[in-house]
Amino acid sequence: MPSDAPTLGWQDVQAEALRRIRSRDWPPGALIPNEADLARELGCARATVNRALRDLAEAGWLERRRKAGTRVAVAPVRKATFAIPIIRRDVEERGQRHGYRLLSQAVAPAPAGIATLLRLPGAAPMIHLRALHLADDRPWCLEDRWLNPAIPGVTGADFAALSANEWLVGNVPFSGGDIAFHALAADPATAALMDCAPGAALLAADRTTWAEAVPITAVRLTYAPGQRFVTTI
Amino acid sequence: MPSDAPTLGWQDVQAEALRRIRSRDWPPGALIPNEADLARELGCARATVNRALRDLAEAGWLERRRKAGTRVAVAPVRKATFAIPIIRRDVEERGQRHGYRLLSQAVAPAPAGIATLLRLPGAAPMIHLRALHLADDRPWCLEDRWLNPAIPGVTGADFAALSANEWLVGNVPFSGGDIAFHALAADPATAALMDCAPGAALLAADRTTWAEAVPITAVRLTYAPGQRFVTTI
DNA sequence: TAGTGGTCTAGACCACTCA
DNA sequence: GAGTGGTCTAGACCACTAT
Numbered sequence: 001m002p003s004d005a006p007t008l009g010w011q012d013v014q015a016e017a018l019r020r021i022r023s024r025d026w027p028p029g030a031l032i033p034n035e036a037d038l039a040r041e042l043g044c045a046r047a048t049v050n051r052a053l054r055d056l057a058e059a060g061w062l063e064r065r066r067k068a069g070t071r072v073a074v075a076p077v078r079k080a081t082f083a084i085p086i087i088r089r090d091v092e093e094r095g096q097r098h099g100y101r102l103l104s105q106a107v108a109p110a111p112a113g114i115a116t117l118l119r120l121p122g123a124a125p126m127i128h129l130r131a132l133h134l135a136d137d138r139p140w141c142l143e144d145r146w147l148n149p150a151i152p153g154v155t156g157a158d159f160a161a162l163s164a165n166e167w168l169v170g171n172v173p174f175s176g177g178d179i180a181f182h183a184l185a186a187d188p189a190t191a192a193l194m195d196c197a198p199g200a201a202l203l204a205a206d207r208t209t210w211a212e213a214v215p216i217t218a219v220r221l222t223y224a225p226g227q228r229f230v231t232t233i
Numbered sequence: 234m235p236s237d238a239p240t241l242g243w244q245d246v247q248a249e250a251l252r253r254i255r256s257r258d259w260p261p262g263a264l265i266p267n268e269a270d271l272a273r274e275l276g277c278a279r280a281t282v283n284r285a286l287r288d289l290a291e292a293g294w295l296e297r298r299r300k301a302g303t304r305v306a307v308a309p310v311r312k313a314t315f316a317i318p319i320i321r322r323d324v325e326e327r328g329q330r331h332g333y334r335l336l337s338q339a340v341a342p343a344p345a346g347i348a349t350l351l352r353l354p355g356a357a358p359m360i361h362l363r364a365l366h367l368a369d370d371r372p373w374c375l376e377d378r379w380l381n382p383a384i385p386g387v388t389g390a391d392f393a394a395l396s397a398n399e400w401l402v403g404n405v406p407f408s409g410g411d412i413a414f415h416a417l418a419a420d421p422a423t424a425a426l427m428d429c430a431p432g433a434a435l436l437a438a439d440r441t442t443w444a445e446a447v448p449i450t451a452v453r454l455t456y457a458p459g460q461r462f463v464t465t466i
Numbered sequence: 467t468a469g470t471g472g473t474c475t476a477g478a479c480c481a482c483t484c485a
Numbered sequence: 486g487a488g489t490g491g492t493c494t495a496g497a498c499c500a501c502t503a504t
Contacts, residue, residue, distance in 0.1 A: 034469085084310065084312065177466055267489060277475085287490090299482045300483045
């Protein structure tokens with residue numbers, strides 16, 4: 001084994017650890033050496049080992065507990081990460097021209113499901129928007145959104161000119177939320193808008209977003225047939 | 234402003250930075266102070282600031298470039314992370330009993346689409362598996378998989394007893410791959426297996442996985458109606 | 467209580483890239 | 486060339502937890 005004169009970086013340490021995991025040198029469930037020992041063995045500082053192993057633990061390869069030490073995960077839970085850009089950028093990054101049409105805007109009592117989701121009182125009045133996003137003039141995505149009218153500035157926004165999606169990104173700092181992907185069959189109205197057959201299988205994403213404890217919006221994005229969400233792991 | 238005597242941790246620094254971003258104290262696109270200045274201002278070491286800001290950059294809030302400094306992202310690209318557990322665990326974590334039935338197993342030339350995806354020669358013989366996963370005896374997920382027969386040990390595996398999904402996790406170290414979510418309409422055969430109406434909208438995930446440059450498997454997981462992939466951002 | 471990972475520090479050098 | 490982030494080091498203390 002040639003001695004590696006240049007100092008080891010954390011990426012090297014991580015690669016070496018991954019190699020040992022994959023080669024079953026450190027089999028699933030096994031306790032691996034502690035950070036201090038590894039640092040000595042590899043000839044680097046403990047902080048470097050820590051950085052490498054911490055990242056592996058976050059990625060699901062290792063399970064670490066103080067005093068108990070570090071174990072190789074038995075069933076590594078892989079994680080897939082999806083980027084959620086604003087819709088216009090999503091379209092433009094595919095080299096297509098983004099178009100946008102506001103279909104309707106109204107103030108209406110939120111349906112029970114939406115109100116519950118946002119933890120608002122039963123029939124609280126909210127802003128209801130429906131809009132169609134286009135890619136090269138073809139239907140891309142239907143946006144069905146309920147907006148909390150208490151958001152500063154929201155009543156003055158012109159959603160015919162700028163989509164709520166984009167307005168929110170630029171004007172409302174949000175802290176969190178959740179997303180659910182699911183499949184649904186196109187109802188007749190949606191099918192007409194999407195230029196597809198009624199009953200066609202469509203991919204949809206339901207999102208709710210919050211600024212701290214204040215509900216911002218609940219939106220369903222229904223994508224045109226054939227669309228896929230792709231990622232690399 | 235009360236002086237915070239206890240030393241600031243990186244999480245505190247991160248929270249303070251996020252606060253400044255959200256309050257528009259650091260508006261979108263703005264250059265923020267460099268690490269050394271921030272460390273002085275906040276009374277901690279530069280490494281602590283680095284840890285905090287590095288994480289914010291990974292999360293999409295900041296854009297960092299050497300010499301150019303750190304800027305607040307103009308359109309923060311939020312990222313959603315999905316855990317991809319093995320199917321049995323997924324079912325069990327919902328408090329249901331996992332069942333499994335191997336429907337068919339055969340060696341057959343891979344369809345052109347699959348072979349291309351895995352960069353294998355046109356009609357390369359592969360192992361084709363079809364299996365149904367059950368949750369509390371109800372259809373949960375249909376697994377349609379093509380396996381590279383060159384994988385060590387694969388020809389001796391008993392996929393009637395242990396799903397390929399689980400066998401692979403335990404026996405084949407894989408380095409990467411990709412996933413695509415999409416919606417499809419249930420064909421008659423699938424509908425019969427899934428106990429749903431033909432044409433029903435189903436959520437599906439297509440995965441390919443690799444061990445370094447060696448293709449391992451291509452699989453389509455088709456989920457029973459009503460299933461959702463949920464995550465928090 | 468003792469062993470382990472989690473974190474902070476002060477300093478240093480390097481890599482990148484803007485001007 | 487010079488300013489910035491990226492990383493490493495050696496040492497220290499702390500927080501958690503298995504025993």
